[in-house]
Amino acid sequence: MRPFRYVRASDPDAAARAVAANPRAKFLAGGTNLLDLMKEDVERPDELVDLRRLKMTEIKPLRGGVSIGALATNTETANHPLIRQGYPLLTMAIVAGASAQLRNMATNGGNLLQRTRCPYFYDTAMPCNKREPGTGCGAREGLNRMHAIFGWSEKCVATYPGDMANALYALDATVRIRGAGGRERTIPIDEFHRLPGDTPEKDNNLQHGELITAIELPRSNFAKNSYYLKVRDRASYAFALVAVAAALELDGGTIRQARVVLGGVAHKPWRSREAEAALAGKPASEESFRRAAEAALEGAKPLAQNAFKVELGKRAVIRALMRAGRLV
Ligand SMILES: Cc1cc2nc3c(=O)[nH]c(=O)nc-3n(C[C@H](O)[C@H](O)[C@H](O)COP(=O)(O)OP(=O)(O)OC[C@H]3O[C@@H](n4cnc5c(N)ncnc54)[C@H](O)[C@@H]3O)c2cc1C
Ligand code: SF4
Numbered sequence: 001m002r003p004f005r006y007v008r009a010s011d012p013d014a015a016a017r018a019v020a021a022n023p024r025a026k027f028l029a030g031g032t033n034l035l036d037l038m039k040e041d042v043e044r045p046d047e048l049v050d051l052r053r054l055k056m057t058e059i060k061p062l063r064g065g066v067s068i069g070a071l072a073t074n075t076e077t078a079n080h081p082l083i084r085q086g087y088p089l090l091t092m093a094i095v096a097g098a099s100a101q102l103r104n105m106a107t108n109g110g111n112l113l114q115r116t117r118c119p120y121f122y123d124t125a126m127p128c129n130k131r132e133p134g135t136g137c138g139a140r141e142g143l144n145r146m147h148a149i150f151g152w153s154e155k156c157v158a159t160y161p162g163d164m165a166n167a168l169y170a171l172d173a174t175v176r177i178r179g180a181g182g183r184e185r186t187i188p189i190d191e192f193h194r195l196p197g198d199t200p201e202k203d204n205n206l207q208h209g210e211l212i213t214a215i216e217l218p219r220s221n222f223a224k225n226s227y228y229l230k231v232r233d234r235a236s237y238a239f240a241l242v243a244v245a246a247a248l249e250l251d252g253g254t255i256r257q258a259r260v261v262l263g264g265v266a267h268k269p270w271r272s273r274e275a276e277a278a279l280a281g282k283p284a285s286e287e288s289f290r291r292a293a294e295a296a297l298e299g300a301k302p303l304a305q306n307a308f309k310v311e312l313g314k315r316a317v318i319r320a321l322m323r324a325g326r327l328v
Contacts, residue, residue, distance in 0.1 A: 001038055001039050001041075002038070002041070002044055002046075003046075004038075004045055004046050004047055004048055005046060005047040005048070006047075006048050006050065007047060007048070007049045007050065008049075009050060009053070009054060010053070011054065012054055012178050012211055012213060013178070013180075013182050015027065015049050015051055015054065015211055016178055016179055016209055017180045017209075018049045019049050019180075019208065019209040020179070020180035020208065021180075021209075022046070022047050023208060024044070024045055024046040024047065025045060025046070025047035025048070025049055026045040026047070026048055026049070027049050027051055027109075027211065028048040028049065028050045028051060028052075029051050029052065029070075029071060029106075029107040029109055029110040030073070030105040030106045030107045030110050031105070031110075032098075032102050032105050032106050032110070033106075033110060033113075033114045033115060034048075034110070037115065037122075040122055040124070041124050042121065042122060042124065042131055051071060051107075051109075051211075052071065054071055055069075055071075056069040056070045056072075056109075056213050056214065057069040057071045057072045057076070058072070059072055059076070059077060059080045059082055059083065060082075061082065062216060063218075063219075064219040065086075065216060065219045065220070066082050066083070066086060066087070066216070066217050067176075067216050067217075068083070068108055068214060068216070068217070069108070069213075069214055070107060070108055070109030070176075070211075070212040070215065071107050071108070071109065072107065072108055073103065073104055073105065073106060073107055073108075074094045074097070074098075074103040074104075074106045074107070074108065074111060074164065075100070075103045075104045077090070077094060077108055078090070078091045078094040078103070079091075085223065086217075086220060086223055087167075087171060087217060087220055087223065088223060088226060089167045089170060089171060089222060089226035089227070090164070090167045090168070090171060092167070092226075092227065092228035093163045093164050093166055093167035093228040093243075093245060096163045096228055096230040096243070097111075097163040097164060098237070099236060099237060108164070108212075108215055109211075109212035111162055111164045111165070112162070112165055112168075112175070112192070112212065112215070113203070113204065113206075113212075114161060114162050115161075115203060116130065116158040116159060116160065116161060116203075116267075117146070117159075117161045117239050118130070118139055118146070118147065118158040118159075119139075119143065120137070120138030120142065121158065123138075126138040129155045129156050129200045129201070130156055130196075130200040130201050131201075133200075133201050137154070137155060137156055137157065137200075139157050139158065139303075140154065140157055140303075141304070143305065144303040144304060144305050144306055145305040145306050146159065146239070146306070147159055147303055147305075147306055148266050148267060148303070149265050149301060149302045149303070149306060149309050149310060149313070150262075150266040150270050150301070151195045151196075151266040151267055151268070152195075152196060152266070152267065152301070153195070153196045153197050153198065153200070155196055155197070155198055155199075155200050156196035156200030156267065157196075157303055158196065158200070158267060159263075159264055159265065159266060159267065160193055160203075160266065160267055160268050160269060161239045161240070161264075162263070162269075163228070163230060163240065165189070165193070165263075165269050166228070166243055166244075166245040166261045166262075166263040166269045167228060167245045167261075168189050168215065168217075169189055169190060169245065169259075169261040169269040170222070170226070170245040170246070170247045170259035170261045170271070171217050171218075171220055171222070171247070172188075172189070172217070172218055173189040173215050173216065173217050174186045174187070174188055174189065174215070174216045174218075175187045175189060175192050175212055175214075175215055176212070176213050176214040176216060177206065177210045177211065177212055177213065178210070178211045178213050179207065179209060179210045179211070180209050186216070187205060189215075191205060192204055192205060192206075192268075193205075193267070193268035193269065194268065195266070195267050195268060196267045200267075203267075221249040221256075221257075222247035222248065222249060222259065224250075225247065225248040225249070225325060226247040227244075227246050227247075227320050227321075227323035228243070228244070228245050228246075229243065229246070229319055229320040229323065230243040230263075231243065231264075231312060231316050239264065240263050241309065241312060242262060242263070242264045242309055242312050242313045242316045243262065243263030243264050243316070244260065244261070244262055244263070244313075244316045244317050244320035245259065245260075245261040245263070245269075245320075246258075246259070246260055246261075246317070246321045246323070246324040247324060248279070248284060248321070248324050248325055250284055250325070253284055253285075254281065254282070254283055254284070255279045255280060255281065255282050255283070255284050256281075257280055258275070258276045258279035258280060258292070258321075259271070259276060260272045260275040260276055260279070260296055260317060260320075260321070262296065262313060262316075264309075265300075265309060265313060272292075272295065272296040272317075274295040274296060274298060274299075275292040275295045275296035275317065278291050278292045278295040279292045279321075285327075286322065286327065289317070289318045289321040289322060289325070290318055292317060292321065293313075293315070293317035293318045293321075294314065296313065296314070296317050297313045297314050297317070300313070
């Protein structure tokens with residue numbers, strides 16, 4: 001591990017100022033991703049600004065919805081009564097991730113910003129445009145079973161590995177951000193992560209030095225009928241091959257509106273507006289869910305080793321919707 005300076009931030013503005021002032025500084029939250037990457041020599045910050053003493057841990061009602069502190073842990077968030085009752089999809093997604101020990105350390109802000117699990121990204125002997133722009137993509141013609149089937153570019157075919165964000169996309173979350181000088185802004189979650197394009201080194205639309213302070217959820221009509229399904233190689237410590245965050249608002253047996261977000265298939269959580277449109281106004285039935293699954297996977301472009309994700313994705317969408325609609 002390379003030497004670095006350690007600074008403990010006393011308030012959000014001081015934290016944002018410290019990182020903004022040094023292009024090689026990074027925020028440190030739970031450290032469960034960043035420290036691993038530093039030990040692998042993938043991330044090389046020369047200064048860490050520790051956020052853990054900041055009071056951004058509150059989970060509280062906000063305008064009919066809820067505000068979730070960026071430094072609340074994944075465990076605190078998943079177990080909070082406001083989340084369990086109002087947003088069970090978020091609880092299901094969080095507990096599908098990592099392990100109990102990791103969720104006790106991992107924070108919500110850090111979870112949103114976790115980096116890809118592409119093995120070439122972790123191996124500094126291999127080419128990787130995300131780690132070192134211009135070196136090439138090892139996975140494009142290499143081992144790409146875990147990789148993207150939507151939205152990839154010739155520069156990068158990696159997937160976003162997180163679970164929590166898939167639920168946040170389905171729940172129309174907003175990310176609250178504070179920059180140096182106290183400037184605040186919000187980003188709708190749909191615009192938070194990026195597709196790789198020509199700049200795969202950029203995972204998201206945060207500027208250097210911008211601090212996530214909270215994640216805000218609007219009032220939700222999906223609490224009764226939602227489900228998070230994660231399909232993976234083994235039941236724990238494994239990232240999704242395909243995940244589905246499914247949510248339905250029902251009027252009797254008819255779907256008023258739906259959300260279908262796929263994880264493990266793209267560089268960001270992949271919201272399928274095609275599947276959602278196919279479901280709106282239709283009966284909550286297996287037949288409707290089959291049509292939605294076809295629509296969700298319609299434009300998939302698999303790589304050499306991951307064509308199986310197309311059929312797997314369809315079956316996962318149907319199963320998640322069946323569970324959300326309480327038909328199984
Ligand atoms: C073995 C293992 C298995 C895992 N399995 C899963 C899984 O199945 N599903 C899943 O979703 N995740 C999984 N994870 C990932 C885990 O959830 C993340 O590592 C964790 O959520 C990151 O949070 P953290 O607080 O530890 O972030 P850190 O590691 O501290 O930081 C991560 C990044 O976010 C930045 N950052 C942190 N907080 C802020 C903030 N408030 N504002 C701006 N920038 C910030 C840091 O600078 C850093 O770049 C796994 C991790 C491990 C080690
Ligand atoms: S898929 Fe992306 S992260 Fe993986 S090797 Fe290619 S450029 Fe790097």
